[in-house]
């Protein structure tokens with residue numbers, strides 16, 4: 001399946017310097033200097049300050065893409081006047097657009113409204129409300145600004161270092177992060193935060209694994225609907241499973257930045273991740289993704 005041919009999501013914030021937006025770069029230098037000054041003057045953590053600035057500058061509603069970001073705002077459906085869209089950008093936009101369609105429909109069956117997250121595509125380093133995002137941290141979802149952070153180098157890593165090539169494998173990674181957004185919307189993240197504050201480090205890690213496995217299951221739910229619409233090629237399901245196994249434990253995680261980013265915790269073993277992805281993929285039912293009450 002060529003996900004790049006799908007409806008492109010409007011909720012991409014391109015900070016790769018590919019000609020779109022550029023807000024990230026501006027915030028990069030000026031913001032860092034201001035943040036350092038602020039941290040000296042007021043004793044504020046500069047990363048926290050950057051998060052505050054980023055949240056404040058585009059507008060008060062973090063759940064939708066701020067106007068001005070993304071090529072779609074200038075000419076819907078037409079060619080961008082900026083640089084041509086990269087292959088990665090198209091794939092990410094297509095997968096994200098499809099997760100929006102699927103989760104909008106799933107939420108409707110629950111009499112809920114799905115508000116789509118923003119996906120920040122970056123190169124090397126950027127700022128999030130959860131702190132600094134680097135390629136080494138791997139993709140993650142920040143509940144604070146409701147954004148997914150994805151370094152473009154990650155897909156190459158996925159294929160070369162983790163041995164999980166293919167578009168569906170890449171789609172799985174995005175769908176997993178969208179799964180965290182779903183958890184945020186459904187209140188699971190808040191419950192997780194409240195519960196984990198009462199636990200020691202070991203208990204927190206165990207709880208975090210359940211959070212991660214549920215996101216895998218939700219990624220599987222997205223896969224279920226892709227399969228149902230005949231969007232999958234032979235071998236795609238295996239690709240998803242391979243990716244789920246490849247990102248087992250903290251293989252993606254070389255360094256962490258504090259405890260607010262769920263990705264910096266343990267993710268569960270490869271076989272656990274495959275099991276839960278498959279559970280969502282086979283049934284498409286959120287009720288089967290209750291990892292918190294599983295044995």
Ligand SMILES: [Zn+2]
Pocket residue numbers: 176177180212215262263
């Ligand atoms: Zn995760």
